[in-house]
Amino acid sequence: MARTLAMFTDTSLCIGCRACQVACKQWNELGMEVPQWTGTYQNQPHFTDQTYRLVRFVEEARPTGELAWLLMSDVCKHCVQAGCLEACPTGAIYRTQYGTVDLNQEACNGCRYCVSSCPFGVVAFDKGPGTAKKCTFCNDRIQNGLGPACAKACPTDSIQFGFREDLVAKAQKRVEALKGMGVRDAQLYGADPRGFLGGLNAFFLLLSKPSTYNLPDSPKLPQRNVVADSLLSIGSGVLVGLGALLAFRGRGQGGGDA
Amino acid sequence: MLKAPQWEMLIVWYFFLGGIAGGAYFTAAIADNFGSARDRAVAKVGYLLSLPLTAACGILLIVDLGVPTRFLHMLGAFKFWDPMSIGAWGIGIFGLFSLGSSVLSFSTSAQALALRRKGSLVGSIFGFFLAAYTGVLLSNTALPFWGDARLMGALFLASGASTGMAAISLLMWLGGASSGEGWDKVKRADRYSMIIELVLLAVFLGLLGSAAQPITSGRVAPLFWGGLVGVGLVIPLLLEVVGQRVRAVAAVSAVLVLVGGFVLRYVVLMSVQT
Numbered sequence: 312m313a314r315t316l317a318m319f320t321d322t323s324l325c326i327g328c329r330a331c332q333v334a335c336k337q338w339n340e341l342g343m344e345v346p347q348w349t350g351t352y353q354n355q356p357h358f359t360d361q362t363y364r365l366v367r368f369v370e371e372a373r374p375t376g377e378l379a380w381l382l383m384s385d386v387c388k389h390c391v392q393a394g395c396l397e398a399c400p401t402g403a404i405y406r407t408q409y410g411t412v413d414l415n416q417e418a419c420n421g422c423r424y425c426v427s428s429c430p431f432g433v434v435a436f437d438k439g440p441g442t443a444k445k446c447t448f449c450n451d452r453i454q455n456g457l458g459p460a461c462a463k464a465c466p467t468d469s470i471q472f473g474f475r476e477d478l479v480a481k482a483q484k485r486v487e488a489l490k491g492m493g494v495r496d497a498q499l500y501g502a503d504p505r506g507f508l509g510g511l512n513a514f515f516l517l518l519s520k521p522s523t524y525n526l527p528d529s530p531k532l533p534q535r536n537v538v539a540d541s542l543l544s545i546g547s548g549v550l551v552g553l554g555a556l557l558a559f560r561g562r563g564q565g566g567g568d569a
Numbered sequence: 570m571l572k573a574p575q576w577e578m579l580i581v582w583y584f585f586l587g588g589i590a591g592g593a594y595f596t597a598a599i600a601d602n603f604g605s606a607r608d609r610a611v612a613k614v615g616y617l618l619s620l621p622l623t624a625a626c627g628i629l630l631i632v633d634l635g636v637p638t639r640f641l642h643m644l645g646a647f648k649f650w651d652p653m654s655i656g657a658w659g660i661g662i663f664g665l666f667s668l669g670s671s672v673l674s675f676s677t678s679a680q681a682l683a684l685r686r687k688g689s690l691v692g693s694i695f696g697f698f699l700a701a702y703t704g705v706l707l708s709n710t711a712l713p714f715w716g717d718a719r720l721m722g723a724l725f726l727a728s729g730a731s732t733g734m735a736a737i738s739l740l741m742w743l744g745g746a747s748s749g750e751g752w753d754k755v756k757r758a759d760r761y762s763m764i765i766e767l768v769l770l771a772v773f774l775g776l777l778g779s780a781a782q783p784i785t786s787g788r789v790a791p792l793f794w795g796g797l798v799g800v801g802l803v804i805p806l807l808l809e810v811v812g813q814r815v816r817a818v819a820a821v822s823a824v825l826v827l828v829g830g831f832v833l834r835y836v837v838l839m840s841v842q843t
Contacts, residue, residue, distance in 0.1 A: 357570060394711055400654040401642040420642045421635015423574035424653045427710040432571040441635025525570050533711040537650055540708050540722050544701040547723035547769060551730040552697075554761030555596055558754050559604040 315410035316453060317475035318386065318462060318513040319482050323489060323497065324469035325382040327352065327366055332384070334464035335364040338449060360437035363387065363446035364461050371523050383515070383524050384461070384470060387412070387433045387446035388501060391509030394533045395445070398428035403443075410475070410512050411448035419443055430508075430530035448513075475512060482516055494518060500526065508532060571711055573842040576633070583629040584703050584834040585732070587660070588725060589827075590622035591700035592733020594667060596758060598689035598696070600751065608751040614737050614744075616670040616689070619696070623664045626699075630660075652706035659698045666692030700729025712841050717780040720773040721837070727766035731802075732830035734759035735823040742820040756819055760809060763826065767802050783840035793836045801829010 332354070335341070341361040346354045351368040358365055369381040389412045396404045396412055403418035404425055414425075414434075419442040425434045426443060434445045449459035457463070458472035471478060479502050489497035496519050501511030507530050521528050597615025600608045631640045643657035670692060673685035704722035707715040715721070738755050741747050774781050784793045805822035812818030 357572075397648075397651060398653060398710075400646060400648065400651060400657055401639075402646040403642075418639075418642055418645070419636070420639035422633075422643075422653060423576065423635070424706070424710075426572045427574040427712055427715075429572070430711045432711075435572060436575065436635065438635075443635075527570075533716055534650065534709045536719060537652065537705065537709050540705045540719055543720055544697075544705055544722035544726055547720075547726040547765070548697040548701065550765050551727055551762055552595070552599065554765060555599040555730070555734075555758040556603055558758035558761060559600050559608060561754075561757070 313408045315475040315512060316448070317410075317473065317478050318389075318448070318459060319471045319473075319478040319502075319516070320384050320386070320513065321469050321471065321482070321485060321516045322381065322383045323485075323494070323516060323518055324467045325366070325384055326467055326469075327368060327382040328466060329354075329366045330464040330466060331364045331461035331470055332362070332366055334460040335446070336361070338452070338460035339363065339447075358385075358387075358433050358435055358445070360435040360439075360444040363444070367524060369519075369524055371519055379519070381518055381523065383517070384465075385524075386461070386513050387448075388431055388508075388514070389446075389448055389512035391504065391512065392532045393508075394428040394430055395425035395434050397532070397534045398424040400424065407448075407450060407453075409448075409453055411450065411453065412512075413447045413450045414443060414445055416440070416442055428533050430527055430533065446513075479514075482514070485516060489516075496520070571713070573712060574710075575842060576838055577842065579629050579633040581831070581834045581838050583626050583633070584725070584838070585831045586622045586629070587626045587703065588700045588729030588830060588834075589732045589736050590619040590626060590667070591663070591696040591698070591726075592729035592731070592762075593622070593737055594619040594663070594670070594689070594696035594733070595693035595700075596730070596734050596737060596755065597670070598686075598693035599758075600755070601689055602686050604751065604754060607749055608754055610741060610746045610749060611737060611751040611755045612689075613674045614740050614746075615733070616667065616674050618733075618736060618740060619667040620664075620671045623660065623667050623699075626660060627664065652702050652709060655698075656702045656706060659695055659702060663692065663695035663699050666695055697726060700733075701726035707837065714777070714780055714783045714841055715837075717777055718773065719776060720769060724766070724769050724773050724833075727762060727769050728830050728833050730762035731759055731766050731826055734762055735805075735826035735830075739820055739823040739827070742816060742823070747816050747820070752816075756809065759823070759826065760806065763802055763806055767798075767806075770798070770802075784836045787840050789836040789840045792832055793840075796832035797829045797836065800825050801832055802826070805829075 353368045365385045367383045371379045403415045421441040437444045462470040462472035501514035504510040593615040597612040601612035631637045648654040670689045673681045701722040704725035708718045708721040805825045808822040
């Protein structure tokens with residue numbers, strides 16, 4: 312197993328240029344989309360089958376009365392505990408030797424279970440080929456010693472690419488520096504391997520709480536209840552079976568069988 | 570911010586027919602193994618009903634896929650912790666049991682009878698599975714309501730039982746076999762299943778609390794309360810108590826139970842997907 316690769320998106324450096332969004336579309340040969348009016352410069356309200364990197368423009372009212380304009384290049388989180396991967400019944404979604412989560416277009420049969428299993432709503436269904444689509448962490452690039460297209464294109468190094476431990480260390484230093492400068496709400500999202508989902512291999516530095524960016528504060532693996540739910544189903548089966556047994560063994564016009 | 574999988578009418582029908590197929594089969598297995606010789610008709614109808622329904626389920630699932638020709642890719646992996654994966658295998662294995670039991674229903678030899686009865690006990694595990702697993706599949710997604718519903722699988726199983734038994738009794742009535750003891754027994758089993766289903770539904774809603782809003786007070790709420798609770802469970806139970814000896818009344822109640830089972834799958838699936 313090779314060392315884990317990661318992307319660290321430092322939103323404090325983002326200028327909202329969307330070079331990452333364009334580079335992603337170009338490298339992955341994604342289709343043109345008619346932008347959906349969101350009331351901001353954001354092109355789409357959320358990830359689509361043709362948008363794997365999406366720059367979010369969030370206006371947050373601060374107590375001082377000012378509006379903070381928060382810019383965030385959002386992407387698939389490549390979760391250490393990935394709901395989409397656990398859901399996929401064909402093995403099309405799998406983890407690469409680098410820890411990233413790839414989606415093999417040849418294996419996908421379009422059941423869409425992954426679409427409903429992402430706590431962030433990342434995976435989208437492409438009606439054209441009938442398969443699911445998401446950021447692959449530029450798998451073809453990383454398998455050839457290159458970094459993701461978005462990281463390459465970012466002019467401010469807001470998106471950094473490297474080995475996970477190195478990036479986490481950098482991120483922690485950066486948060487401390489920001490806090491020292493008075494940015495009290497600076498926080499990491501997904502950097503902690505003991506945190507939610509085992510940590511995210513595409514993690515972030517945010518300038519406000521996650522819900523400001525429409526990110527879940529404490530995302531959970533959707534499949535965490537499989538055992539409990541299955542046991543409850545078995546319990547129901549026992550009850551129903553007993554009922555049927557009672558009905559068929561009970562008082563009839565005499566018993567015995569042939 | 571979450572995305573729905575767009576499982577719509579094809580999957581509503583699949584959930585409904587799969588529940589009946591599984592429920593009819595395990596009812597048949599119980600009648601075959603624990604009932605008297607007079608209950609054989611219940612067993613035969615149950616086994617034979619499950620076969621074309623399972624085939625229909627397979628077709629519905631395949632057609633719903635984004636790339637239907639790749640349906641066999643499901644058999645490229647076996648992840649026992651993944652409801653979708655074991656579901657694909659499970660429905661296939663159940664189909665084989667359904668076929669075997671159905672074929673053996675036409676034989677009168679003692680060996681065929683013994684084999685059928687032993688086989689259907691094993692097959693009924695897969696029958697229970699088919700009725701329940703789709704609920705567990707939903708309750709392990711990230712979506713609101715679905716993902717919060719710990720009892721979805723349990724509820725679907727009870728509904729599979731009540732609809733499967735209703736379907737058997739309706740077919741028997743239509744085929745003129747409703748004057749036997751077997752019919753009385755399957756109706757009784759159906760009443761027990763409906764009571765279990767009502768109790769489970771109450772606990773299901775209680776545990777969900779406000780998370781149940783999509784079905785209790787959303788767009789589909791009238792269908793849920795009127796179609797499932799009213800038409801699908803309370804009214805048929807009342808009808809059976811009041812019209813005990815009148816077979817036609819019991820046949821009507823079976824139809825209502827089936828309608829209720831369809832409504833359950835419809836409201837669960839469509840309430841979260843616009």
